[in-house]
Amino acid sequence: MSGPRPTPLLSVSGLTKRLPGADRPVTVLDNINLRIDAGETVALTGESGSGKSTLLHVIAGLEPADDGHIRLDGQDLAALDDTGRAALRRDRIGIVFQQFNLIPSLTVAQNVVFQARLAGRNKASWTAALIDRLGLAEHAAKYPEDLSGGQQQRVAIGRALAPRPALLLADEPTGNLDEATGDAVLDLMLELVSETGAALLMVTHSQRLAGRLSRILHLSHGRIAG
Helix, strand or coil: CCCCCCCCCCCEEEEEEEEEECCCCEEEEEEEEEECCCCCEEEEEEECCCHEEEEHHHCCCCCCCCEEEEEECCCEEEHHHHHHHHHHHHEEEEEEECCCCCCCCCCCCHHHHHHHHHHHHCCHHHHHHHHHHHHHHHHHCCCHHHHHHHHHHHHHHHHHHCCCCEEEEECCCCCCCCHHHHHHHHHHHHHHHHHHHHHHEEEEHHHHHHHCCCEEEEEECCCCCH
16 A cells, blocks of 8 residues: 655646736636656646746746745745745756856856856856766857857756756757757756756657656646646
């Protein structure tokens, strides 16, 4: 007989998000419920405009929810003010954006350690190993403008994982890359997530890539199936 299921790392219950519409508010997330356990990798699929990115932004505390609760390690985001949500993102959440969002005035190495320094967890040995694993050692002193798209995305992944977050949120992390480069980037991201013990929630339009994660959720008409 199995024991009780462990407390999830991420728990979302009754989450609703509305956006302004021409005549009335439009419900883009409708009573969303999901849970992600520590170390789990989850793909979030859905049609363009279905609210996938909005869901990631709300989970990260970048946008407010209208109803419902989001708990990360038992901490309810609704109970936090802006400063508290920013601290939670800094300390517990890594975010990989589709557009990379690197800081152009910082070198590759400086971009990678940026988030870890903000979190007060910049461990030089881990950062050096991470840059090496990302295949960026020979590019460490370069600036983002000198890198290919795949290299820039590797820097973005390194920056998100450098503080060893509990939860990694990735929004179409291979969307701007060709298939071979995208596969290599996902390979590396899954390896590093496994090594750090982070949970991963990844938005993707690719069923092929989604199938490589441990579970697939599908968002349609503001609701989740899967």
